[in-house]
Amino acid sequence: MQIIGAETILLSMPFEAGGTPPWSFGGKPTNAFDVLLVRIEVEGGLVGWGEAFSRGRDAALKQVIDTRLLPPLIGKDASQIAKIKHDLEFQLHNFGRIGPIGYGISAIDIALWDLAGKAVRTPLHKLLGGAFAPEIEAYASLMRYGNERDVRAATARAIERGYRYIKLHEIEVAEIRAAVEEAGSHAKVMLDTNCPWSVAEALAKSRALAELGLYWLEEPVWPPENYRGLAEVRAQGLHRIASGENAGSLHDFMAMIDAGAIDIAQPDVAKTGGLTEVLKIGALCEAHGIEFIPHCALFGPGQVATIHLNSAHRTLPLLERLFCDFEVEIYGEATIPAGGRVRVPDAPGLGLEPDPEVIRRFRI
Numbered sequence: 001m002q003i004i005g006a007e008t009i010l011l012s013m014p015f016e017a018g019g020t021p022p023w024s025f026g027g028k029p030t031n032a033f034d035v036l037l038v039r040i041e042v043e044g045g046l047v048g049w050g051e052a053f054s055r056g057r058d059a060a061l062k063q064v065i066d067t068r069l070l071p072p073l074i075g076k077d078a079s080q081i082a083k084i085k086h087d088l089e090f091q092l093h094n095f096g097r098i099g100p101i102g103y104g105i106s107a108i109d110i111a112l113w114d115l116a117g118k119a120v121r122t123p124l125h126k127l128l129g130g131a132f133a134p135e136i137e138a139y140a141s142l143m144r145y146g147n148e149r150d151v152r153a154a155t156a157r158a159i160e161r162g163y164r165y166i167k168l169h170e171i172e173v174a175e176i177r178a179a180v181e182e183a184g185s186h187a188k189v190m191l192d193t194n195c196p197w198s199v200a201e202a203l204a205k206s207r208a209l210a211e212l213g214l215y216w217l218e219e220p221v222w223p224p225e226n227y228r229g230l231a232e233v234r235a236q237g238l239h240r241i242a243s244g245e246n247a248g249s250l251h252d253f254m255a256m257i258d259a260g261a262i263d264i265a266q267p268d269v270a271k272t273g274g275l276t277e278v279l280k281i282g283a284l285c286e287a288h289g290i291e292f293i294p295h296c297a298l299f300g301p302g303q304v305a306t307i308h309l310n311s312a313h314r315t316l317p318l319l320e321r322l323f324c325d326f327e328v329e330i331y332g333e334a335t336i337p338a339g340g341r342v343r344v345p346d347a348p349g350l351g352l353e354p355d356p357e358v359i360r361r362f363r364i
Helices: 059-069 081-095 100-119 148-160 173-183 199-212 227-235 250-259 274-288 301-311 356-362
Strands: 003-016 032-042 047-052 135-141 165-168 188-192 241-243 319-322 341-343
Touching: 003 059, 003 356, 032 059, 032 100, 047 100, 047 301, 059 081, 059 100, 081 100, 081 274, 100 274, 100 301, 135 301, 148 165, 148 173, 165 173, 173 188, 173 199, 199 227, 227 241, 227 250, 250 274, 274 301, 301 319
Parallel strands: 135 165, 135 319, 165 188
Antiparallel strands: 003 032, 032 047, 135 341
């Protein structure tokens, strides 16, 4: 299991979401999402695949991983997953505990777990204790449209495709109410606002939204690490509060819980230290009675790792699936929800391999 090669592969995947282009992530809005793959090869030819959270043709993130994180891997024993993760974090913590360094370590961790499963010819979910079900339920995570017409249309399409849970990314009450009305009794609606408001604004918006019966309210306060402010919103008792996609470690979630800030924890395997860290967070949540529903705005190995992770958790957390139609999928139809559900891969490791033709066509 000695590592003999490691590289990043940056893809730009075009999609259609029905409406105006989504978030700009600091650049020009476009109907394309990045997928930043990490490929690790060991002696004997086994290859493991990971994914770092990426958006907007993120060449800078690719360079950080290429120059800071991948060179130290060569010659290491790929089976020492926890040690490799710790060593990289400890050696590079001065360059950030969340962000590019954290995202790269997450991708490496996922790839090493993929290799571990392949080495013993066992699917990842069995390494995690076994799947509680052969498939898991997904929720449609809609783009931010900013108008009632497109919100209603997207909500109706999601219901037609069999989704029973729909998440919005709107911030105005009119659009949110439109989606709830459109969903009716067919689907439950949750809201992710992406940290837009001060605490005072969030308290007022929370009151304005109370009558809509949202399944949860996600990240209403800026900045995301303002856990005391988030706790103030939760203390109103009007919504279940979800957060965590912008957190970097187990200790961030411990701080959220200590502050009384969350009902639902949302770590992301491609941002929050990979599977190794997210497994710890899952155990922490179980011990404290916090619902565990990982974030997953991912389309490559990170998405597949989340499918395995959720299936191996007793409560079978909902799987987030961004609601857009790609020109072509990295794994064909294997990760596309059918009737709002996704099957858990059962081949060794992640159980799915990226389509080399997709890599060739969309590689930057």
